[in-house]
Amino acid sequence: MREIRFDSFGGPEVLTLHTDAPTPEPGPDEVLVEVSYVGLNPLDFKIRDGSSGRAKNLELPAGTGREMAGVVIGAGSGLDEAELGSRGLTPGTRVFGMRGMGDSRGVAAEVIAISADDLAPIPGEVPDEDLPRWAGLALAGLTAIATVQDAARVEPGQSVLVHGGTGGVGQLLIPMALEAGASVVHATGRAVNAERIRELGAQPIAYDETDWIQAIMDATDGNGVDVVLDTHYHHTFLPSLDVLAPGGRIVALPSLADLSPALERGIEARIPQLVTGRDRLDQLAQGIRSGRFPLEVSEVLPLAQIDEAHRLLEDGHTRGKIVLDARA
Numbered sequence: 490m491r492e493i494r495f496d497s498f499g500g501p502e503v504l505t506l507h508t509d510a511p512t513p514e515p516g517p518d519e520v521l522v523e524v525s526y527v528g529l530n531p532l533d534f535k536i537r538d539g540s541s542g543r544a545k546n547l548e549l550p551a552g553t554g555r556e557m558a559g560v561v562i563g564a565g566s567g568l569d570e571a572e573l574g575s576r577g578l579t580p581g582t583r584v585f586g587m588r589g590m591g592d593s594r595g596v597a598a599e600v601i602a603i604s605a606d607d608l609a610p611i612p613g614e615v616p617d618e619d620l621p622r623w624a625g626l627a628l629a630g631l632t633a634i635a636t637v638q639d640a641a642r643v644e645p646g647q648s649v650l651v652h653g654g655t656g657g658v659g660q661l662l663i664p665m666a667l668e669a670g671a672s673v674v675h676a677t678g679r680a681v682n683a684e685r686i687r688e689l690g691a692q693p694i695a696y697d698e699t700d701w702i703q704a705i706m707d708a709t710d711g712n713g714v715d716v717v718l719d720t721h722y723h724h725t726f727l728p729s730l731d732v733l734a735p736g737g738r739i740v741a742l743p744s745l746a747d748l749s750p751a752l753e754r755g756i757e758a759r760i761p762q763l764v765t766g767r768d769r770l771d772q773l774a775q776g777i778r779s780g781r782f783p784l785e786v787s788e789v790l791p792l793a794q795i796d797e798a799h800r801l802l803e804d805g806h807t808r809g810k811i812v813l814d815a816r817a
């Protein structure tokens with residue numbers, strides 16, 4: 490079967506398509522999934538270039554990719570028909586999900602073995618054309634839940650600033666913050682993304698055309714916002730500390746973000762800790778199915794063009810998600 494692997498850390502060119510990979514054997518609590526689409530995330534290139542903490546103990550050669558959508562085609566010895574049925578994961582079912590945090594195997598392959606706990610069924614009425622969105626949903630969505638619910642604990646009436654409102658996670662942070670009761674969500678992005686930010690329900694601030702710090706202070710009568718959700722971090726974290734209202738809190742998404750400048754000033758700052766598993770996947774499925782989480786896919790590329798997909802992703806201006814077609 491076809492599988493993407495890399496045997497050294499480096500640029501996108503280290504990603505190689507192999508056509509002779511053995512089909513994996515599912516462990517007792519795993520199902521075998523024929524992958525339709527693979528969602529990409531910045532974490533993928535940070536593991537590939539060795540900069541992620543998750544690259545430290547990674548054995549090479551390694552697979553790549555964390556989230557996907559596909560079809561169940563088999564199961565391990567611990568999952569009989571009744572068990573699969575009770576989980577809604579019988580063979581032929583379309584599923585989406587992501588590798589659990591302790592599982593470093595990739596998903597960019599024709600067939601994968603993956604824990605049944607890390608998958609949820611895709612509702613039958615979802616058309617196949619919509620599967621790329623489901624492939625890109627799990628990691629970004631579970632991150633957004635961990636950010637809004639666990640780390641920021643957004644409460645009704647709070648004002649929120651999202652940096653990077655049209656990125657993969659940003660497109661879910663805006664509706665989730667509004668659902669949590671935020672009185673207003675401001676979101677930064679390039680001017681070209683302002684309309685999309687508005688569609689998602691936030692007030693756009695074009696950081697490439699205006700002074701976003703001044704814009705936030707003007708919009709809040711000089712008080713600042715209660716919560717900052719910072720998906721970008723590099724240019725935004727330090728100045729964001731100056732637009733927080735007294736008692737406000739900031740959540741920075743990159744796992745290696747240095748929170749000390751905030752903590753030294755007595756500002757509550759956190760990095761979200763992603764929680765995987767069925768409950769939250771079902772929460773995401775309901776949100777996307779009902780139209781509450783209108784996640785966008787901006788690019789679908791064939792599996793063989795994964796190097797090009799990583800280059801686009803590393804550019805840092807992805808709109809919604811970049812997805813690979815595992816069958817093309």
Ligand SMILES: NC(=O)c1ccc[n+]([C@@H]2O[C@H](COP(=O)([O-])OP(=O)(O)OC[C@H]3O[C@@H](n4cnc5c(N)ncnc54)[C@H](OP(=O)(O)O)[C@@H]3O)[C@@H](O)[C@H]2O)c1
Pocket residue numbers: 530531532628629632652653654655656657658659677678679680682696720721724725742743744760761762763802805806807808809
């Ligand atoms: N802690 C965790 O568990 C966890 C989980 C998932 C992701 N993450 C991290 O979260 C970050 C975001 O992930 P993602 O998937 O959303 O990335 P993404 O899809 O690549 O989005 C990047 C976003 O950053 C915005 N951006 C770029 N420069 C900016 C600037 N100067 N000011 C404001 N926004 C700017 C882009 O907007 P424009 O195009 O408009 O510039 C785009 O919306 C990554 O660092 C990722 O590794 C952490």
